[in-house]
Amino acid sequence: MENNRGSWSSRFGFLMAAVGSAVGLGNLWKFPYLAGENGGGAFVLVYIGLVVLLGFTLMLAEMTIGRHANSDAYGSYNKIKKGWGFVGGIGILAGFLILSYYSVVGGWVMKYIVASFTGTGTDKSVFFGNFISSPVEPLVYHLIFMGLTAIIVIRGISGGIEKASKFLMPALFVLLLVTVLRSVTLDGAMEGIKYFITPNFSEITLKVVIAALGQVFFSLSLGMGIMVTYGSYLRKDEDMEKDAFIIPSLDSLVAILAGFAILPAVFALGFKPGEGPGLMFITLPAVFENMPLGSIFGALFFVLVFFAALSSSISLMEVTVAFGIDKLKWSRKTSVIIFTTLMFIIGIGASLSMGEWSDFLIPWIDGKSYGIFDFLDVVTSYYLLPLGGLLGALFIGFVWGVPNAVKEIKIGSKFVTEKLWSILIKYVVPILVFLILLSTTGLLNKLFGL
Template structure:
């Protein structure tokens, strides 16, 4: 039997099958962003023009960073912080950015997960005539959203506390195939609605005159955040892989499946929105306000609404599992806690922070936190801005720099080759060392407003 490395302990666990790992990794990438943010961004940024740019960037950015993070994780068999520390002393802070981002994201992500649970119930009981007022009244309440937030956090903790093969892997083997099946049902219903052809035309026909820097930046950001890059998820999941795993195939398949879900979500939502005369750029309202009205106007609307929000819950819980595992692995590897203690401690702290995020929609809406961009935010928005616009891009940029100039591309290539042939070695080497750092740096410039000043 192979001797366990220091970090490869029974508390950490390993994937028992490649299918289980792939479903977990895809589940980490597929989340609320795929199901409402992608269609919303496509609606705001020229439809087919946005989709075309998005797919191109998935090929360049998604594959490159996915393979980079998986190789670091498997080579070190460690959590995100420990992985970088092992490879180069003093560089653990790169993984630390990811752990902090995952921790903060789940603190407010679980609040939205609670909203989804509420709408599963509301799909059966009904939301009334005024969909906007129903949603607003719910999220501004001081009690009910917190209860659903607690339930969502509890479900996440129960799955993660059972470990890799006993909890996460068993859950995603059921959740992810069901997600694809449910999404296909919604797609088939949406594209057959009367008037859906206008939405399909808008979604599938790129207008090249609309491919602007704004569209490029929007697509770049969506690729980065949708694939769970820069937050330690893929480093952590990669640390549970065997040396026989073909990392190159995984890094191609995971972004492909994630993008498939996002594009299918566009087929599920945009044709229906156009068919019923709603605006495609409604943001979160596209899901919680517009779609209930769409379903209500459809035959068997209650059934389709229930299926859709169960689908959204599956996507949300699969992502929350990966976010929780990043922090739990840190507790196990760095703090030497048992899995149970690590889950309970982090779940409690996240839940408390999430209470503040939930109350910032209502009772605490006047409490604002100033930020370096000159704006002030409520707790929910503050957590979103800090993680999405700063920590994740910074983590991705530092990861690319780390492999390109610190650990070294030859070392990463050697690790990747242990599990199979590396057919894209030359291309990947150029992408990770030069192209990806430039692209991610553009994201940081755009989010801080410096890009507008430079080109303005």
């Protein structure tokens, strides 16, 4: 039944939307360079193990809270236990702030699609630096990206988000497979393949585990209210246990395919695998430029990245829009327009902080000062998301109670992993997420000298 809140019209549509929320720049950009920096196959092995422990457990937990309460992230926690809405509020705030600067990066991706087709930007580092520091052009792309996100979300759950995701996700997989085939067939690609799939167990250190732990958490969109919100649109007979396996599995598949698309090409053409954040916008364009038919594959790759960015942005937008509909009693249209406008305005500051406003710095509790873009990233990624995930796990384990959550899950599932999940959500996940918080705030470094 489609109402002001909306609902999924099919299980496939929900799965594609949920996978789309998880698949984003973290898979196609961050995972390959983290693998490059942290021992290749060693990082991949640790990552897969943590997806099973952390990803499945928290994803099922968040969907369960949402479906049980049938409300936005704030309302779901508050309905289950009065006074605990702030946990969902942390996720809503995180999603709101993330999309404010994420859409700026989405705009950069759109610019690179245009540049790939037109062949502009010979020196990639100069081209990228000049573009992001421009006062006007990035804002135009930022506005277009926010506009596309708003158009999809304003059409509702089944008519907008679900319909878009049914196209975006299959198209993303096809484009990614084409890119992988091109990359692994380059002369010299085998060195990169071996690096990516061969684990060197001596490389598995606490630092690698923490890096993989953080990547699992952020890649799966945990702690930002998305899965609580999407779960609230589920029917009671939905098998959430199965969904909580499928979504992280497909998300991880995209991340691993991205590694096969990028690292063999990087090795084949003599670049370094651990180039860090510049890998996507500086190194990869240079890689594509140096391969046969590179302009075509470069354009395809950035179309692929655009699909991933857009599928994530619509889920981030829906978290805040659902709050506007359920808590503030706005219509979907009003909620989308107001939140899109606010995010765009904040994004202006994030974009200008790369150029004309680069001297404007905001002090933070870690003793450092950041530009607007970096400030939004640090506050959300390092503090709000892990905090939201930690409190969510503790909420089920010690406030709502594991037996109540299990009862909700069993409405539509046999729940064969009940005993394991109960232990993980109550004890193991809080410890793992607490380690992320310690790491990202720098306390782990002080304690263990990482």
